[in-house]
Amino acid sequence: MPLALALDLGTTSIAAAAVSLEGKLIGVVRRPNDAGITGLKVDSAEQDPQRLREIAFGVLKELAGTLPEAPHCLGITGQMHGVLLTDAARRPLTRLITWQDRRANLCVPGTELTWLQERLSLLNEASLEPTGCRLAAGYMGMTLSMLCDPLSAALYGSFPTADVHKASVVADWIAAELTDGMIVTDPGNAASSGVFDLPHRDWHTKLLEELGVPEAWLPEVRESGAVIGHLSSAAAAATGLPEGLSVCNAIGDNQAAVLGSVPAGNPAIQINVGTGGQINWPVTEFVRVEGMDTRPLPLGRQMLVGAGLSGGDAYAWVNRTVGSWLSAFGAPSDIATVYARLNALAAAAPFEAEGLTCEPLFRGTRREPLARGKFHGITYDNFTPGNVARAVLRGIAAGMYSFYEQAGTWQPTTLTRIIGSGNGLRQNPLLVEAIEATFQRDVWFPVHEEEACFGTALLAGVSTGLWPSLEAAGGLIQLKKATEA
Numbered sequence: 001m002p003l004a005l006a007l008d009l010g011t012t013s014i015a016a017a018a019v020s021l022e023g024k025l026i027g028v029v030r031r032p033n034d035a036g037i038t039g040l041k042v043d044s045a046e047q048d049p050q051r052l053r054e055i056a057f058g059v060l061k062e063l064a065g066t067l068p069e070a071p072h073c074l075g076i077t078g079q080m081h082g083v084l085l086t087d088a089a090r091r092p093l094t095r096l097i098t099w100q101d102r103r104a105n106l107c108v109p110g111t112e113l114t115w116l117q118e119r120l121s122l123l124n125e126a127s128l129e130p131t132g133c134r135l136a137a138g139y140m141g142m143t144l145s146m147l148c149d150p151l152s153a154a155l156y157g158s159f160p161t162a163d164v165h166k167a168s169v170v171a172d173w174i175a176a177e178l179t180d181g182m183i184v185t186d187p188g189n190a191a192s193s194g195v196f197d198l199p200h201r202d203w204h205t206k207l208l209e210e211l212g213v214p215e216a217w218l219p220e221v222r223e224s225g226a227v228i229g230h231l232s233s234a235a236a237a238a239t240g241l242p243e244g245l246s247v248c249n250a251i252g253d254n255q256a257a258v259l260g261s262v263p264a265g266n267p268a269i270q271i272n273v274g275t276g277g278q279i280n281w282p283v284t285e286f287v288r289v290e291g292m293d294t295r296p297l298p299l300g301r302q303m304l305v306g307a308g309l310s311g312g313d314a315y316a317w318v319n320r321t322v323g324s325w326l327s328a329f330g331a332p333s334d335i336a337t338v339y340a341r342l343n344a345l346a347a348a349a350p351f352e353a354e355g356l357t358c359e360p361l362f363r364g365t366r367r368e369p370l371a372r373g374k375f376h377g378i379t380y381d382n383f384t385p386g387n388v389a390r391a392v393l394r395g396i397a398a399g400m401y402s403f404y405e406q407a408g409t410w411q412p413t414t415l416t417r418i419i420g421s422g423n424g425l426r427q428n429p430l431l432v433e434a435i436e437a438t439f440q441r442d443v444w445f446p447v448h449e450e451e452a453c454f455g456t457a458l459l460a461g462v463s464t465g466l467w468p469s470l471e472a473a474g475g476l477i478q479l480k481k482a483t484e485a
Contacts, residue, residue: 002072004461005063005241006453007056008253009033009078009171011098011275014055016063017453018071021466023476025448029062031055037095044155045100045138049084049092049170056174057238064240073246074178075225075460077256077452078171080192083140085147085217086173088165090183094156096170097143100275103155104137104146105369115146116369119211127207132191132198132286133293136366140167141195145211167217171250178239179229179247186224187296188252193218198296199286224251224298225459248460253452254278254305255297260455261421261446264474269415271400271435271443272451273424277311279400280304281412289407291367298459298470304410306403307366310396312424314360315431317373318342318389345386346393346430351437354382358391360399390430397434404439418443420482421451432482443482 001020008015015030035051037044081099086092104116111118116137128134135142144167146152147159166183169192176183190196190203195211197204201221208215222228225248236243251259257272258280270280280303286294293305323338355377362373375383375391404411418435420443425431432443448454458473467473 001069002466003067003069004457004464004466005060005071005074006456006460007060007074007076007078007174008256008450008453008456009052009056009076009174010253010452011079011100014052014059015450015453016059017450017457018063018067019454019457019461023448023473023478025450025454026068027063027066028450028453029059029066031059035096043102043106045098045102046095047098047170049096049173052096052170053174053177057235060239060241070242071245072466073227073248073460073464074231074241075248075456076171076175076178076250077253077456078169078174078250080169080189080252080254081139082169083143083167084170084173085159085164085167086183087163090173090176093159093163094147097156099138100363101143102137102363102369103152104142105364106155109151109154114369115152116142119145123207123210127204127210129288130197130199131194131204131207132196132288132295133194134367135194137369140169140193141207141211141213144213144217148212148214164214164217166219168219169250169252172219175228175247175250178231178235180232180234181229183219184222184228184249185219186249186251187221188224188255189250190218190221191295192252196221198294222249224255224296225249225463227463246460246464248463251298251456251459252295254280254307255295256452256455256459257421258297258303258455259459259470259474260448260451260453261419261477262474263477264470266474267412267415268417268419268444269404269412269439269441270419270421271425272422273311273396273420273431274422275311275313275424276307277396277400277422277424279306279403281415283410287410289410291406292403304407306400310360310362310399312422314362314392314396315389315424315428317360317362318385318392322385342385342389343428343430345384346389349384349386349390351390351433353387353390353394355379356382356387356391358388358395360392360395393428393431394434394438396431397438400435401438417441419479420445429482436482444479445482447478447480
């Protein structure tokens with residue numbers, strides 16, 4: 001029974017999974033991603049790449065010990081937009097600066113413009129059109145532009161610029177570490193940088209010049225999921241997987257979750273909620289919709305993406321806030337206990353939260369980074385923990401719907417159901433309820449969990465001959481209504 005493996009390098013957790021030829025999850029291993037660097041300034045978000053590598057190899061080794069037979073291939077996915085600089089020997093020269101980093105929203109020294117505003121003011125709007133997405137804080141292209149500017153040294157520290165060989169997302173670096181090969185990328189991860197010419201499937205030379213980023217730093221672009229090498233002897237010893245195992249090109253976690261939840265050729269609106277949240281639907285050609293990204297899907301397809309920053313982290317804000325209030329009054333409580341009580345209070349609260357509404361933009365948005373969360377309709381009686389939780393969940397759903405509303409002629413009116421993915425949605429039936437009420441469509445879930453791992457394994461299996469096509473592999477996906485879960 002051939003097995004396709006997948007490794008998912010998430011922002012808050014790292015997972016590995018095996019998928020059988022029949023489309024069954026044979027095994028899953030998940031560990032917290034504790035590689036985050038603590039003590040940084042509030043706008044900074046960095047992770048230790050070596051620690052991340054250690055966790056990744058560890059989950060693969062744990063999975064390897066459970067497999068009934070040798071695997072056929074290994075696919076990789078993970079967090080997008082961030083950047084890691086490495087030398088010619090793939091040694092990290094910086095920490096991983098993640099997609100959550102907001103230093104581009106700080107002002108350039110001596111000006112009233114943020115780094116992002118200053119860079120965008122220098123760019124021709126036509127240069128941004130073919131990227132599929134507008135530059136934003138946390139995007140690789142924006143972060144690299146700042147790293148190349150001496151004025152940013154106070155924000156990021158110094159590093160040996162002359163030693164930089166490649167800039168990559170972390171999944172591409174891990175893939176190279178597994179194969180002991182060169183760092184390459186795929187169209188999806190490349191497009192997440194904001195400096196990729198999506199229609200021509202190549203780096204945007206003119207835009208890179210305008211941003212002051214050396215094009216030589218950027219990796220070669222190969223097809224999503226294509227075999228890029230084989231597991232090295234050192235990586236085999238560290239992971240317990242067989243030396244020579246085919247390792248496939250990484251794919252972004254957004255695209256992986258779509259592949260692992262929406263059967264190819266059976267379009268639907270897809271909503272993924274993890275730390276953040278995204279709403280996606282397929283389009284027949286490269287288009288630009290204000291406020292949304294156009295991203296590539298394997299193989300040669302496109303999708304529109306509303307990448308909201310309000311997802312599971314917004315509900316986690318409620319938990320942290322309640323916990324901090326409890327601690328301030330001498331009643332400390334652990335996260336799990338607060339969540340359990342919050343969920344119970346929210347379930348008991350009326351759906352409309354007694355008129356309380358929330359815009360849960362606690363981190364701002366990519367287009368409006370300085371936007372902040374707001375509560376409306378507060379009375380003497382309705383600002384209760386249950387109503388606050390309800391209002392935040394409805395606010396997350398409303399944020400997703402705003403992308404749907406603004407899509408104009410590209411609004412997916414013929415797509416009659418929503419397919420959900422991500423633990424932030426699966427584990428919160430009240431958020432499912434809010435999405436169904438907002439969109440007036442049922443939410444369905446794949447029978448299997450770990451959608452990003454599942455989609456990554458399917459893509460790797462197609463690339464290595466386990467399944468003849470993505471349509472055939474996607475046909476293995478079984479769905480059920482959220483109300484039947």
